[in-house]
Amino acid sequence: MSKPALHFSAHEPSAVAEISGDWVLRHVEQLESLSQDAGRSARQPGTLDLHALQRLDTTGALLLLQLLGMPRPEALPQKLNRVSEAHRMILTALAAAICDGDRSRKPADRWLQDLLQRIGMWVVDAAQQLKLLTHFIGVVITTTIRNLLQPWRLRWTSLVFHMEHVGLDAVPIVALLSFLVGSTVAFLGASVLRDFGATIYTPDMVSYAFLREFGTLLPAILLAGRSGSAFTAQIGSMKSNEEIDALKTLGMDPVCVLVMPRVVALLFTLPLLSFIGMLSGLLGGMLVSALVLDISPAAYASRIYNFTDIQHFWVGISKAPVFAFLIGVVGCLEGFKVSGSAESVGQHTTSSVVQSIFLVLTTDAMFAVLFEQLGL
């Protein structure tokens, strides 16, 4: 490996640059500075003497052509002195490729135009996303109703598979999390109520919180992160692999085949998980009450049994199917929005989790107002 070099021979009348050494990618840093020096000295060589040139690859050839000011391939022979056959071939092929290739580009955007364009596109996009979501919700609702009316048309294998993954597999984490939050609520309640000497109301507080809100909300948020994201990634990678298109060409409706089993699985399992969440939360409260407040488990249970209305349970559990539907629809829809790249799958998975948690929490707030107005 010898170093590349460039010398202007002084004794020649027109500028002749003598090239030597290896002009290859390996030496690209030296090559770049050589050509920059030549550019700065404003001496553009009319001819190159290549007899001392050793190895040459496309990188070196590009820089040599740039030194000559990108001549056309026909003009090249006069500009090369003492050139070997192999080097001439590379230089000619490269000059031909560069001169004859389609070099037109899209014009570069200016920043103000670019900014306005992006704001405009963002607004239009947001409107379209909303339209898409409502449209998709409509499609899923009609398909669900049609499928539930004709249960033999449901894909039972797929449904059971998803129920296992969405529901059964989530039981331990839902139970554990609700148990922990239940004990925390009991702790908090105890320390506030103690000032009033009203620690006996701790069970009421836990049961209120869990039956009405947390028992449903915690599993919903967990499933949004756990299953909603999985739906998006599964459907998204099928989309980028053109599997969705393949389904359509085989006369199968992707909504029936992919969305229905997932959404219905969520519809069935989230209420059950909510029930488990409520029980675990109450158990957490019971443990803290027994250890910290000297309320025996029997007293705790009878307190809840006698003083907590069953309607709180119905209020809480009735929200579960709504949350399940939102999580399933958003997760699947984001999957269908994936296009092409691996990055797109990631983006839509993130967006799916954020959107479904956002929707779950806002819907929950609206439910709170609604039930308040209804006096439940």
Added chain:
Amino acid sequence: MTDTQQTPAGDPDDAVIRVRDLVNAFGANVVHNGLDLDVRRGEILGVVGGSGSGKSVLLRSIVGLQKIRSGVIELFGEPLGEMLDDSDNLCDLRLGVMFQDGALFSSLTVTENIQLAIKEHYKVGDALLQDLADMKMLLAELPLKAANQYPSELSGGMRKRAGLARALALDPEILFLDEPTAGLDPISAAAIDRLLQTLRDALGLTVFLVTHDLDTLHAICDRVAVLGEGRLITIGTLDEVANFDHPWIKAYFSGPRGRRGQVDRGDTSDTGL
């Protein structure tokens, strides 16, 4: 391109790739069992064989992506194992690989795909980096309009060309191609064939070409290697291989597709190529 026809490509004594007694197996599935192969400097070697005969695995073994069970692979006279230990060496090896489906990085534009490896290994200014990427695209006959597009926005033929441009990024001496014309229309496939030949002639590349395409074999391959039964069945010029007595080769060259290839070849040789 008449002058290339006169000088036989590839010096028999100058093997840039030398494979000896290669054994590759996945569990009990023995793919290669004592495979020997020499690839000569400057030739275009076509590698054919039935589906699952281990063409892709052979390619992956030579470029070091596949851990071989036993045997020797030498590149430029040096054993592969030692060369792969050192990433500096790896860059020096100068192998360019074009994968079957392009394997372009889907989150990068065409230009970024090409520049990625150059940027990783060398310190190059932005202007030159741009010029280099443009040059590789033009070499692969890609219009510069595609420079800022993502792979998913390109057509199949353009993706192959972009894969080729990326394979040329580090100025390789040996170019490996896995079925470069599969899934292309005959016109685009012929254009890729012509492009490969031009590149080989201009840059003095050695080309290791896995293909199923009889037209490609006829048009550009200096020699053809046939894989089967875990070994090299035969290797030689197309005529030598086509006349070799082996059931698979007979079926391959005399099937309906094989005959069509022969007819095409008759046409081109009549025009005095």
